[in-house]
Amino acid sequence: MKKIIPQLISVFLGFTFWGAGMVKLYAGHRFIGWIGPPWLVERLAEYELGLFAEFIAICQITIGFMLLTTRFKLIGSIMLLPMILNILMVTVSQNWAGTPYVLAILLLMNLYLLWQYRDYFQPLIDETFPINSLRTKSERTWIGHGIWLTGLIINLLSIPVSHSQLYLAFSLVGIGLLLSLLAFRLDRYYLS
Incomplete structure (x- = not known):
């Protein structure tokens, strides 16, 4: 919870x-x-x-x-x-x-x-890096970041498309969101 x-x-x-x-x-x-x-x-x-x-x-x-x-x-x-x-x-x-x-x-x-x-803000205030972190590092890959960024770019590209093909623009938004959410799965795949 x-x-x-x-x-x-x-x-x-x-x-x-x-x-x-x-x-x-x-x-x-x-x-x-x-x-x-x-x-x-x-x-x-x-x-x-x-x-x-x-x-x-x-x-x-x-x-x-x-x-x-x-x-x-x-x-x-x-x-x-x-x-x-x-x-x-x-x-x-x-x-x-x-x-x-x-x-x-x-x-x-x-x-x-x-x-x-x-x-996470303590190092910004102290301008030092902690020796031991209390948090576990979430594993992410550059491939996952790239797929997420591709999803964001597709969302932004849907804006000019909306001026001529509204339903295509909505489809691009859905594809962009789906790609960005799939980035987590790609991380798990490449890290396993």
């Missing part, structure tokens, strides 16, 4: 931010997403900030994908912290009703994830 809760939180946060980024960039905003205004890119383009909004969406996709697939949940949760804080500051400064509370809950969930990995 102790390990399943961080996994579920990681998947939930990952789905939340991955979907929020995808819905901003997909044709007609036809993607699954429950937070974030899907019209953000168009609205910021009026102020010549469209490229910035696309960058934010791609960051949301990448960070969300790290958490959703749980392969890089520590890096993803570290990267998610400033993203949530920035979004929170925008919503507070714009006086959005309700959204800051939702973001505060997401922030607490992310802080819980970071707390689960607190012993």
